[in-house]
Amino acid sequence: MLAISNLHVAIEDKPILRGLDLNIAAGEVHAVMGPNGSGKSTLAHVLAGREGYQISAGEVLFEGADLLALEPEQRAHKGVFLGMQYPVELPGVNNMMFMRESVNAVRRARGEPELDAVTFISQVRKQASLLELDETLLKRNVNAGFSGGEKKRNEILQMAMLEPKLAILDETDSGLDIDALRVIASGVNALRSPQRSILLITHYQRLLDYIQPDYVHVLVAGRIVRSGDRQLALELEDKGYGWITGEAAA
Amino acid sequence: MIGIEQQRDWAQQLVAASAAELTAVQPDWMSAARAAAVQTLSTLPLLDRKQEAWRYTRIDALLEHRFLPATAAPAVPTTILNSCLLPAFDASRLVFANGRFMPWMSNLHDLPAGVQLCSLREALTTNPEQLATWFGQAVQQPGHVFTALNTALVNDGVYLHIEKGVELEQPIEVIYINQCADAPLLLQPRNLVILEPTAKATLIERFISPDESLYFHNNLSEIALGAGAALSHYRMQDESRSAYHLGSLYLSQQQHSRYHGTSLAFGGRWARTEYNTSFRQEGAECVLNGLYTVGDQQLNDVHLDVRHSVPGCTSREQFKGVLYGKGRAVFDGRILVEKQAQRSDAVLTNDNLVLSRDAEIDTKPQLEIHADDVRCSHGTTVGRLDPQQLFYLRSRGIDALTARNMLCLGFAGEVLDTIDVPVLRELADSRLVSMLGDATVAAE
Numbered sequence: 001m002l003a004i005s006n007l008h009v010a011i012e013d014k015p016i017l018r019g020l021d022l023n024i025a026a027g028e029v030h031a032v033m034g035p036n037g038s039g040k041s042t043l044a045h046v047l048a049g050r051e052g053y054q055i056s057a058g059e060v061l062f063e064g065a066d067l068l069a070l071e072p073e074q075r076a077h078k079g080v081f082l083g084m085q086y087p088v089e090l091p092g093v094n095n096m097m098f099m100r101e102s103v104n105a106v107r108r109a110r111g112e113p114e115l116d117a118v119t120f121i122s123q124v125r126k127q128a129s130l131l132e133l134d135e136t137l138l139k140r141n142v143n144a145g146f147s148g149g150e151k152k153r154n155e156i157l158q159m160a161m162l163e164p165k166l167a168i169l170d171e172t173d174s175g176l177d178i179d180a181l182r183v184i185a186s187g188v189n190a191l192r193s194p195q196r197s198i199l200l201i202t203h204y205q206r207l208l209d210y211i212q213p214d215y216v217h218v219l220v221a222g223r224i225v226r227s228g229d230r231q232l233a234l235e236l237e238d239k240g241y242g243w244i245t246g247e248a249a250a
Numbered sequence: 251m252i253g254i255e256q257q258r259d260w261a262q263q264l265v266a267a268s269a270a271e272l273t274a275v276q277p278d279w280m281s282a283a284r285a286a287a288v289q290t291l292s293t294l295p296l297l298d299r300k301q302e303a304w305r306y307t308r309i310d311a312l313l314e315h316r317f318l319p320a321t322a323a324p325a326v327p328t329t330i331l332n333s334c335l336l337p338a339f340d341a342s343r344l345v346f347a348n349g350r351f352m353p354w355m356s357n358l359h360d361l362p363a364g365v366q367l368c369s370l371r372e373a374l375t376t377n378p379e380q381l382a383t384w385f386g387q388a389v390q391q392p393g394h395v396f397t398a399l400n401t402a403l404v405n406d407g408v409y410l411h412i413e414k415g416v417e418l419e420q421p422i423e424v425i426y427i428n429q430c431a432d433a434p435l436l437l438q439p440r441n442l443v444i445l446e447p448t449a450k451a452t453l454i455e456r457f458i459s460p461d462e463s464l465y466f467h468n469n470l471s472e473i474a475l476g477a478g479a480a481l482s483h484y485r486m487q488d489e490s491r492s493a494y495h496l497g498s499l500y501l502s503q504q505q506h507s508r509y510h511g512t513s514l515a516f517g518g519r520w521a522r523t524e525y526n527t528s529f530r531q532e533g534a535e536c537v538l539n540g541l542y543t544v545g546d547q548q549l550n551d552v553h554l555d556v557r558h559s560v561p562g563c564t565s566r567e568q569f570k571g572v573l574y575g576k577g578r579a580v581f582d583g584r585i586l587v588e589k590q591a592q593r594s595d596a597v598l599t600n601d602n603l604v605l606s607r608d609a610e611i612d613t614k615p616q617l618e619i620h621a622d623d624v625r626c627s628h629g630t631t632v633g634r635l636d637p638q639q640l641f642y643l644r645s646r647g648i649d650a651l652t653a654r655n656m657l658c659l660g661f662a663g664e665v666l667d668t669i670d671v672p673v674l675r676e677l678a679d680s681r682l683v684s685m686l687g688d689a690t691v692a693a694e
Contacts, residue, residue, distance in 0.1 A: 088642050228609075
């Protein structure tokens with residue numbers, strides 16, 4: 001599904017990712033963990049196509065095609081979804097209208113018929129109720145005045161509606177209390193399927209208790225320095241990042 | 251800026267060109283008001299760039315044109331009129347073509363008792379005493395060369411008088427269709443809107459030109475609201491890209507009256523709207539909302555003079571601008587709270603979304619407060635589209651252009667959401683969308 005090799009990325013000439021390799025097959029759930037500043041969010045943004053990053057070397061293949069050559073919307077059409085760490089507010093843009101525009105833009109690009117208003121609304125409502133997202137939030141402007149937890153639920157709602165092939169969830173657990181975390185995790189777990197890959201980006205092990213990954217990678221100073229299964233995350237929790245960063249530096 | 255002699259010459263030439271019109275039969279008081287205005291034209295301190303109100307708005311190009319006062323009513327084809335009407339919109343309607351009332355295009359049936367709605371000319375014949383009582387009352391300041399010119403050459407306009415306690419359900423729509431084939435014309439409707447105590451109405455004015463005509467639409471409205479009266483007043487200026495437009499509004503509000511004004515300005519080469527509001531008694535409310543868009547070869551100027559001269563009144567001013575291409579906009583909004591106007595409550599904001607590098611906005615909100623027990627604030631922003639917001643939309647599969655349009659509509663939404671007439675809201679939305687289409691062309 002996703003093959004990243006030797007990826008080098010800088011922001012304003014400051015190297016952030018320095019030769020990152022990562023392969024994710026269909027249906028797998030990978031977690032990338034790492035200390036602050038290790039390049040976790042940069043990885044997420046570069047995959048989704050955000051501007052402002054200089055890619056100096058390496059390649060990213062998504063289903064065998066060059067992902068980095070595509071505009072952000074084209075990546076979404078191909079099935080890449082980024083759940084943001086800090087979803088922005090869109091003043092004056094109605095949440096329901098926005099999601100319908102988004103879903104139909106993706107459907108059009110895939111040559112599928114657009115969803116009519118009735119079908120769309122009933123699907124959104126169903127998903128919103130699974131995520132315990134207050135329906136009044138659908139009528140509000142996108143993320144405007146939403147709490148941290150509501151913003152994250154709204155992200156997962158969009159993921160559910162867009163049915164991506166690859167979902168990148170950037171610190172979806174940050175700022176969530178335990179109840180919200182449980183609801184969001186079960187929303188994500190409901191979307192696990194043999195055709196869908198998930199890349200979890202997180203600072204803490206806690207999320208992985210709820211969404212159990214197949215693989216765990218540790219990102220330090222722009223490189224994956226260790227990969228393993230869930231045990232690696234537990235070990236990290238136990239020993240802290242110093243255990244690995246010290247080793248990496250040595 | 252163009253010299254004082256030239257300004258006087260320009261105005262005098264227009265007065266001279268209207269001489270025949272001015273000698274037509276008029277009541278004495280009207281002739282006197284005109285004569286006084288002609289006199290004012292020769293004594294006013296004319297416009298210069300040292301005056302704050304005209305600092306960023308040049309009138310040179312305007313004064314270079316030798317306008318002719320429009321005298322005869324033009325023949326506007328029915329097809330054009332029909333293209334100007336809103337679909338399935340029930341309203342009492344007055345249509346002015348080049349500033350002249352067109353009875354056969356208008357719809358003045360079904361007005362309830364207690365409502366007089368007609369042209370100013372007709373009111374001069376049918377109700378001169380009432381007209382004499384109100385004419386010139388709301389305009390208490392000497393004004394400037396253009397307002398004096400409007401009075402000097404007054405010949406037609408809207409006359410609306412609503413008796414005490416009468417609430418109009420159906421909106422009143424005034425359409426100004428402007429088109430001149432040959433010489434550039436001076437068009438200057440003079441409107442008088444009087445709501446007696448507790449009367450209620452919705453007034454919609456639309457300024458339209460079906461082609462790229464060059465003219466100067468110098469309109470002036472006096473609006474007097476009696477105690478507890480309420481007027482919703484919409485103005486949509488969507489004129490030719492060659493047109494000059496000056497809309498001067500003078501408001502006079504009695505106790506607990508409410509004025510809700512919405513100004514939508516899309517067209518014109520040089521367009522200025524002036525709101526001069528005055529609270530005469532306590533507890534009145536004045537809300538002014540506005541949206542303007544400007545592109546290449548366009549200047550839009552909003553000028554507010556909001557005076558809190560009595561205690562306990564509320565004013566809200568919210569203006570938003572979308573600028574693209576080489577568009578220029580000026581916002582000069584002043585709220586004056588006089589010493590005795592305690593418990594005044596005023597909020598003034600001006601936000602601008604600049605879509606291109608070459609657009610320019612000069613914005614100057616001012617609060618001048620002489621009372622000590624007030625709640626007043628003002629704020630202004632000038633910004634570009636937020637790249638994070640654009641990325642968010644695009645990452646959800648929405649193409650860059652649609653994403654930009656969604657954000658622009660969202661930005662304007664705060665103003666457009668205050669429009670209570672659905673058909674007008676739709677018109678404003680679609681106008682904004684087509685403007686954004688233009689903006690794309692301009693950006694390429």
